[in-house]
Amino acid sequence: MKITNLTLYKVPPRWLFLKIETDNGLEGWGEPIVEGRASTVEACVKELSDYLIGQDPRKIEDLFQVMYRGGFYRGGPIMMSAISGIEQALWDIKGKFYNMPVYEMLGGAARDKIRVYSWIGGDRPSDVANEAKEKIKAGFTAVKMNATEEMEYIDNTSSVESVINRIAAVREAVGKDVGIGMDFHGRVHKTMAKIIAKELEPYRPMFIEEPVLPENNEALREIARYTSTPIATGERQYTRWGFKQLLMDGYVDIIQPDVSHAGGIFEMKKIAAMAEAFDVAVAPHCPLGPIALASCLQVDFCTPNAIIQEQSLGIHYNQGSDLLDYLKDRSVFKYENGYVNILEGPGLGIEVDEEHVKEMAKVGHDWKNPIWRYKDGSVAEW
Ligand SMILES: O=C(O)[C@@H](O)[C@H](O)[C@H](O)CO
Numbered sequence: 325m326k327i328t329n330l331t332l333y334k335v336p337p338r339w340l341f342l343k344i345e346t347d348n349g350l351e352g353w354g355e356p357i358v359e360g361r362a363s364t365v366e367a368c369v370k371e372l373s374d375y376l377i378g379q380d381p382r383k384i385e386d387l388f389q390v391m392y393r394g395g396f397y398r399g400g401p402i403m404m405s406a407i408s409g410i411e412q413a414l415w416d417i418k419g420k421f422y423n424m425p426v427y428e429m430l431g432g433a434a435r436d437k438i439r440v441y442s443w444i445g446g447d448r449p450s451d452v453a454n455e456a457k458e459k460i461k462a463g464f465t466a467v468k469m470n471a472t473e474e475m476e477y478i479d480n481t482s483s484v485e486s487v488i489n490r491i492a493a494v495r496e497a498v499g500k501d502v503g504i505g506m507d508f509h510g511r512v513h514k515t516m517a518k519i520i521a522k523e524l525e526p527y528r529p530m531f532i533e534e535p536v537l538p539e540n541n542e543a544l545r546e547i548a549r550y551t552s553t554p555i556a557t558g559e560r561q562y563t564r565w566g567f568k569q570l571l572m573d574g575y576v577d578i579i580q581p582d583v584s585h586a587g588g589i590f591e592m593k594k595i596a597a598m599a600e601a602f603d604v605a606v607a608p609h610c611p612l613g614p615i616a617l618a619s620c621l622q623v624d625f626c627t628p629n630a631i632i633q634e635q636s637l638g639i640h641y642n643q644g645s646d647l648l649d650y651l652k653d654r655s656v657f658k659y660e661n662g663y664v665n666i667l668e669g670p671g672l673g674i675e676v677d678e679e680h681v682k683e684m685a686k687v688g689h690d691w692k693n694p695i696w697r698y699k700d701g702s703v704a705e706w
């Protein structure tokens with residue numbers, strides 16, 4: 325079997341899909357995307373296709389090594405997201421060839437279903453509380469929200485209070501048993517992160533996420549002194565080598581690798597195994613499309629320390645198109661009582677609706693992060 329062709333589709337809301345074809349008529353799908361840089365990743369996939377055309381798609385480890393090590397300069401979000409999407413498509417082809425789900429090839433099912441969480445997005449405490457109630461009614465048992473918008477190095481009491489008021493409203497609305505993830509989004513500096521972490525603790529968040537930017541991960545040591553709330557991070561970290569120091573330092577409780585950024589399905593499985601050796605849980609990051617979600621789920625189903633899965637159904641970023649729109653079977657992800665059931669189909673377990681993908685690729689997108697500034701005009705973290 326040989327790879328014959330790679331086709332890229334840039335589709336709303338902010339995604340990039342890849343189809344890889346083979347000479348025996350099989351095809352596989354992947355999502356090589358880093359949010360806000362779709363065209364850059366697209367160019368990278370095209371450049372990497374020189375290493376792929378004519379090769380056996382089943383040699384995933386070897387092709388990963390060629391793409392990763394072959395360039396001398398390696399890693400980073402663009403390169404790793406391009407490799408990730410390609411790698412997902414290779415697993416999809418391999419699974420279809422052997423008529424097996426990917427998790428079956430990676431050790432077999434280690435669970436029947438995986439818990440999932442949903443985003444809540446409103447600005448005011450009453451909005452997030454109402455949204456949380458709706459999600460619980462829809463069956464979710466866990467939600468996640470942005471803790472705050474931009475925050476100054478030394479911010480005022482009312483900024484801190486607005487973070488606390490939001491979680492207080494949600495906790496009151498949903499009761500004791502619902503998980504509430506608080507995503508700091510790297511918007512908070514160490515100065516304020518320890519204050520907020522401490523004040524959040526009484527509301528028992530499920531985790532605090534990216535309390536500081538990954539490039540400041542050494543600050544987690546300081547933050548961990550102020551709270552027993554689990555610390556989660558990892559959506560902006562790449563490869564086993566990118567997670568190594570974080571795990572050795574010992575301040576992270578939950579890692580959140582992104583299957584479309586960290587290096588793909590097998591890389592995420594390897595990162596998860598490293599985490600398991602440090603008693604660290606895995607909650608894969610996935611505000612992306614259906615191919616990325618299916619890829620995450622394949623890892624979740626065969627990974628003992630996977631605890632919960634992010635998914636983008638109804639997420640506020642998905643303007644104009646949503647998770648299920650690109651699938652032939654919109655009910656392939658079986659949501660039940662806050663879990664998604666194990667997928668049964670071969671490969672990634674989904675069937676992409678290529679006609680719809682082609683239609684939406686005509687619309688395309690040029691999604692970029694908004695640029696935020698502090699009151700004095702200097703650039704803040706988004
Ligand atoms: O945890 C999340 O889903 C967010 O941090 C998103 O990854 C971020 O807005 C970029 O897409």
Ligand SMILES: [Mg+2]
Pocket residue numbers: 507509533534559
């Ligand atoms: Mg996040």
